[in-house]
Amino acid sequence: xxxxxxxxxxxxxxxxxxxxxxxxxxxxxxxxxxxxxxxxxxxxxxxxxxxxxxxxxxxxxxxxxxxxxxxxxxxxxxxxx
Numbered sequence: 424x425x426x427x428x429x430x431x432x433x434x435x436x437x438x439x440x441x442x443x444x445x446x447x448x449x450x451x452x453x454x455x456x457x458x459x460x461x462x463x464x465x466x467x468x469x470x471x472x473x474x475x476x477x478x479x480x481x482x483x484x485x486x487x488x489x490x491x492x493x494x495x496x497x498x499x500x501x502x503x504x
Contacts, residue, residue: 426463426467429459429462432459433460433463436452436455436459439452440452440453440456450485450488450492453481457477457481457482457485458478461475461477461478
């Protein structure tokens with residue numbers, strides 16, 4: 424039952440990603456999607472090391488993108504969309 428709920432949340436999160444305009448919103452949505460996918464993979468497998476590794480790789484990539492974005496557009500105001 425929890426796996427079906429997780430898949431539904433991932434689909435809703437993917438649909439929300441297409442409506443985002445600001446890179447910070449996209450990054451947060453992508454991070455939530457990654458967390459949900461790692462948790463779902465951890466629940467479905469016997470050993471959860473692959474989900475931990477996947478989450479850490481995605482998190483490292485998001486940190487690199489965040490640093491790049493803040494160095495390029497440091498004075499842009501963040502607006503909710």
